[in-house]
Amino acid sequence: MAKKESALRCVTVLSVIAVICGVLLAVLNPLLYVAPTADDISSQFTLDVEKGEWTLLDLNQEFAGKTSDKSGAAVSLSAKMTAGDKTYYGLLITTKASGNLSECKFVIFFNGNDNCIIDAKMSVDGSSGGKYSYSQAADKADADKKEIRRFEDYYVKIQSESQFDEGYTVPKVGATLTLTAVDNAFKKAAYYYYNAIMEGGNA
């Protein structure tokens, strides 16, 4: 009986503490919440073109969510910039490689006028420092493919939602899992751009 009472007391005390902590965080959340901005995307846009203001677009959750494979690639931000008669889109994609590489972030830019990928950068390198680290993988790759952080010559027209599903890969970097993470970022970007922006009527 005493044991039961003691267990009940433990559960009650922990529950009360958890509720109080939850209430405290709920009260502070509106004061300290940081709304997402387009900075994560605009700071990566360095192409030499006429520039305007980047504005965040509402994410289409139907297409933005994580892929069911191990990479779990997902679109976390979408932004648009209009400069003169040109329109550019930027997608922030998070991806990882089968658990051996923690979360990485890619920003992939599209020219909204002709629906082409015009640039892509890895903004956050989540390499664990292990054998699948991006930098180590890049070092192993051929000299002309070392610059994994830059895809300046990248120019691919988006024609279908499954653009990169087969027969196409981004520059190889020397590690299968790393390549998968990069690959899935592009697949997700193409899928989202095609469905949410082109077909969604934003392009």
Added chain:
Amino acid sequence: MKNNPKDLALDGLIRQNPTFKLVLGTCPTLALTTAAINGVGMGLAVTFVLMCSNMIISLLRNVIPSKVRIPAYILIIATFVTIVRMFLNKFAPSIATAMGPYLPLIVVNCIILGRAEAFASKNPVVDSILDGLFMGLGFMIALTLMGVFREVLGAGTVFGVKLWNFKIEFFTHASGALFTYALFIALFVYFYGLYSKKSKRKALLADKKEVKA
């Protein structure tokens, strides 16, 4: 149990300095001291969490059953770490980014759990807050000193201000962190030894005077 504030201050800053004497919180010490500002940021974050968690744990010390004290402590500490994280994300995003995973990992920082278990759960509220304050300050001073040393030698800057072009990159790497830590512990032990001898001599002289009187 009544504690003298001066003793609490000396314990936190020198006699039980968490970084150099107790060698606790080693991961953030090694990882974040590449820049002095990181040391200040981490130190302030830990100080805030230590003070708040010590205060709550001390207030609830007679209510929390000993069987569930560790989960209860972690729950309380995690709440304050979340608040610090939200605060830094809002007001100092660059420091929050520089701290990376070490900011949420404050939850399992040995200093905080250690002080909760060893001090706050057995002492009154005010003493516990003071203990948190001085332990946190001791940690912050240690991290800042190491950060200044590594930043000056490794990057030629201090708090981001450029001093010269001379750099020894070794100090920005993990091996440089270990070397710096070892050097500071060695210096601390040396000076602490001198301080202890001086204190003992003082006490001895006072005893002799008492006997004579």
